[in-house]
Amino acid sequence: MLLYRTKIFNFPVSLSLGTFIKHLECTTNFKPPAITRRYTTINSSTVNASHFETLNPLQKQQVHLYVDTLLDWNQKMNLTAVRDVNDVMDRHIEDSLAIIPPIQHSYVSCCETPIEKLNLVDVGSGAGLPGLILAIACPDWKLTLLESLNKRCVFLEHVVGLIGLSNVTVMRGRAEDVGQNVEFREVYDVAVARAVAEMRVLAEYCLPLVRVGGLFVAAKGHSPEEEVRRAEKAISLMGASLLQTCYVNSHSPHGQRTAIICLKESPTPRKYPRDPGTPAKSPL
Numbered sequence: 001m002l003l004y005r006t007k008i009f010n011f012p013v014s015l016s017l018g019t020f021i022k023h024l025e026c027t028t029n030f031k032p033p034a035i036t037r038r039y040t041t042i043n044s045s046t047v048n049a050s051h052f053e054t055l056n057p058l059q060k061q062q063v064h065l066y067v068d069t070l071l072d073w074n075q076k077m078n079l080t081a082v083r084d085v086n087d088v089m090d091r092h093i094e095d096s097l098a099i100i101p102p103i104q105h106s107y108v109s110c111c112e113t114p115i116e117k118l119n120l121v122d123v124g125s126g127a128g129l130p131g132l133i134l135a136i137a138c139p140d141w142k143l144t145l146l147e148s149l150n151k152r153c154v155f156l157e158h159v160v161g162l163i164g165l166s167n168v169t170v171m172r173g174r175a176e177d178v179g180q181n182v183e184f185r186e187v188y189d190v191a192v193a194r195a196v197a198e199m200r201v202l203a204e205y206c207l208p209l210v211r212v213g214g215l216f217v218a219a220k221g222h223s224p225e226e227e228v229r230r231a232e233k234a235i236s237l238m239g240a241s242l243l244q245t246c247y248v249n250s251h252s253p254h255g256q257r258t259a260i261i262c263l264k265e266s267p268t269p270r271k272y273p274r275d276p277g278t279p280a281k282s283p284l
């Protein structure tokens, strides 16, 4: 059974999905949206196994094509340190799929627009993780894969075309520049990031891209508490607040993973993000 760990009166507890959603509502000031809830229950027999097993046959085929292409291109360019197909499935695919339930539950609980047509940006997408996997698993969502390295963008464009995904845009650029571009600033419902930087830096990369009322979701390891605590100031400077740390029992060999969820409450001041390189050199 998929359990969400949180704290009640400072005691760590593990909650089932339904209880977790109720807890989220009780411990935040946000009113449940007027829209119909779509994720009040999850079939525990499906989440009990791997997240991959919950995909339909076409989606599974698309993931396999992605993994084969990734490993093929990895012989020519450095896309991932993971070389074995089973390891890619367990470490990258399961890890990426594991953040979908926390995104869905937090969005439905706290954000006022319907979740069906979500507009997401994956910051520092690398070889497309988690963004490209989210695009396969949630074909109604629109994904922008933002990546600064040209060769990785070439791979992304190739694999997106090969799989035939029409809901993905590959954007080459630095988060610091894109976040200052009026065309992309504060337009995304959700920004996600995995294995790009520490939370203080990620907050400055991601939150300027998120619209007021949207979410920033960072995929992190099993013990992100100290990193998250240090990032509280940066998150607040960006006009957001920490909503929840969701502990997800991933099928990945890393075991438990976390999704750190922040809600954007007010516009980010114009001076953020700072010049390229500054957020990483001098985190807020």
Ligand SMILES: C[S@@+](CC[C@H](N)C(=O)[O-])C[C@H]1O[C@@H](n2cnc3c(N)ncnc32)[C@H](O)[C@@H]1O
Residues within 6 Å of the ligand: 123, 124, 125, 126, 127, 128, 129, 130, 146, 147, 148, 149, 152, 173, 174, 175, 176, 193, 194, 195, 196, 205
């Ligand atoms: C360690 S890789 C992780 C990639 C992927 N998210 C994953 O989970 O496998 C970090 C990626 O973020 C990109 N990156 C780092 N800083 C960035 C920035 N400021 N703007 C855009 N991309 C960035 C790097 O080029 C690299 O491809």
